[in-house]
Amino acid sequence: MTHSPHTPLPLSTRLAEVRAAAPDVFAELPLPLQPSLASPCWRRNETSRLRCLPAFFVAGALQSGTADLWRRLKAHSLIPSRHDALSHWWTNHPRSRAGNFETYTSRFSGDATLAALDAAPDSLLGDASPASFTFMFAESLRLHYRYLDAFDACYRECKANPPQRGAPSACANRKKGSDGGSTRLVWRWLGLREASQQEEADARRVKEGDELEQTVRRHGEAPAHHSRA
Numbered sequence: 001m002t003h004s005p006h007t008p009l010p011l012s013t014r015l016a017e018v019r020a021a022a023p024d025v026f027a028e029l030p031l032p033l034q035p036s037l038a039s040p041c042w043r044r045n046e047t048s049r050l051r052c053l054p055a056f057f058v059a060g061a062l063q064s065g066t067a068d069l070w071r072r073l074k075a076h077s078l079i080p081s082r083h084d085a086l087s088h089w090w091t092n093h094p095r096s097r098a099g100n101f102e103t104y105t106s107r108f109s110g111d112a113t114l115a116a117l118d119a120a121p122d123s124l125l126g127d128a129s130p131a132s133f134t135f136m137f138a139e140s141l142r143l144h145y146r147y148l149d150a151f152d153a154c155y156r157e158c159k160a161n162p163p164q165r166g167a168p169s170a171c172a173n174r175k176k177g178s179d180g181g182s183t184r185l186v187w188r189w190l191g192l193r194e195a196s197q198q199e200e201a202d203a204r205r206v207k208e209g210d211e212l213e214q215t216v217r218r219h220g221e222a223p224a225h226h227s228r229a
Helices: 011-021 024-029 066-073 100-106 111-119 141-160 184-218
Strands: none
Touching: 011 024
């Protein structure tokens, strides 16, 4: 029977597709999860410590209000505030270095967090690291360029109209970021993008000149607006 594209696939089919797409992740993620909890948590055996992952993920970006959004989210009674939601784990601790999946889950499995889940099983853990989107890897630079457009506008507005309490150092100085150097890196990206755009403009001018030269050779004389008096 042909499956209608408008009918959701069975959960078992969707889960199989996800497992096939990321086998390395699911090798570390035992199922089933604890059915009594809203957040994804599990035990490897009956006596092992409960391990958890975030139930939602905020793709944070520098200077985009990510930390402020998290501050507002955790004001909700069902979002525990004592876990490390701003960990930067995905960007600062890739697999090639000290970070690993168990380290990540430990950030959501502290004593205070587990106590909160025990008191309110419907609680939702979250990851809202501010640099996840900024330092993500994308094969196409177009995605990063879209972010840089917004980032540049944010900094220029911040410098032109600083907050009443004074502009943060990351806003006030392109060379001195309050985020441990990550701001300087983004400014480097802005410079590289401007250089890339200049190269593209130069290439277009060269191409237009070549096309004009070919036109002249093909017709034996320059177009009227390029002819000498």
